[in-house]
Amino acid sequence: MIRLRDAALAYGDRTLWRGLDLDVAAGEFVVVLGPNGSGKTSLIRVLLGLQRLTAGTVAVHGRPPRRGSDLIGYVPQHRTVVPHTPLRARDLVRLGIDGHRWGPRRSRPEARRRVAAVLRDVGAAEFADVPLELLSGGELQRVRVAQALATDPRILLCDEPLLSLDAEHQRIVAELADRRRREHGTAVVFVTHVTGARDADPVLPLADRVLDLGRLGGVRAGGVRAGEVRAGEIQAGAA
C-alpha cells in the first residue's frame, strides 16, 4: 500500500529525516512517533502528494502519491470550527465525497446513503444535523473520521487526531481507525504523541509497528515491532 525507499526530507539545509525505508501493507496499523519538529506531519504530507521528497522514492498503491486521491482518507489534528460556519456534520462528510472530483461520480441519493452510513459507523448519526460549531471536540473528530472514510479509502492517514480530546474520546477515535483496518483491510498510518505508560496509551496497543522519527537521527531507517519496543524507549523518543 505504501512503500518508501531511502527517503529523505529536508527544508533548505535542515534535514528532518533520511534513509527512511517503510512498507505499510493492507490492514496494517503503523504508529508514527517523534518529538515536535521531527517531521511527522511532513511525512503525512509526502503521502498525500503535498510535499516532494528530497531524495529516495515513495509509492502509494504502486504509484507516486497524488493530491485528492480517493484511495486515501485523511484525519487532521483537532481544531475548532470557525464560528458561524454554515455546515452540519452531514455536510462535512458530504464534502469528503464531493471533494474527490476525479473519483467515480455518485448519484445524489447514493451519496446521501453513503454519508448516512459512515456517520452511523462512527456513532455520529445522532448529531448529523447539528451545526459543526456546536459539536464537542470529540464529536467533531468522529465526524472528521467519517469524512475521511466517506470514499471507502484503502489507506487512512491520521495526523495527531487525538490532541486535546479527553481520554474517552481518544480511545473512541483510535478504535474507529483500528476497526476500519480490521473490517476493511485499510492500511492505517497514525501519528501520535505518547503521553503516559504504553498500556494506558489509546494508540500504541493497536500498533503492528512503530516508526519513531525521533530515533532516525537523520541516519537510521525503519520501523520496529511494537512488541519489541519498551515503553521507556518510546517515551524517550516521543515528545
Ligand SMILES: Nc1ncnc2c1ncn2[C@@H]1O[C@H](COP(=O)(O)OP(=O)(O)OP(=O)(O)O)[C@@H](O)[C@H]1O
Ligand atoms: N514548507 C516548509 N518549509 C520550511 N520548513 C518547514 C515546512 N514545513 C515544515 N517545516 C518545518 O519542518 C519541521 C518539521 O515540521 P513537521 O510539522 O513535519 O513536524 P512534526 O513532527 O509534525 O511536528 P509537531 O509534532 O510539532 O506537529 C518544523 O520545524 C517546521 O517548521
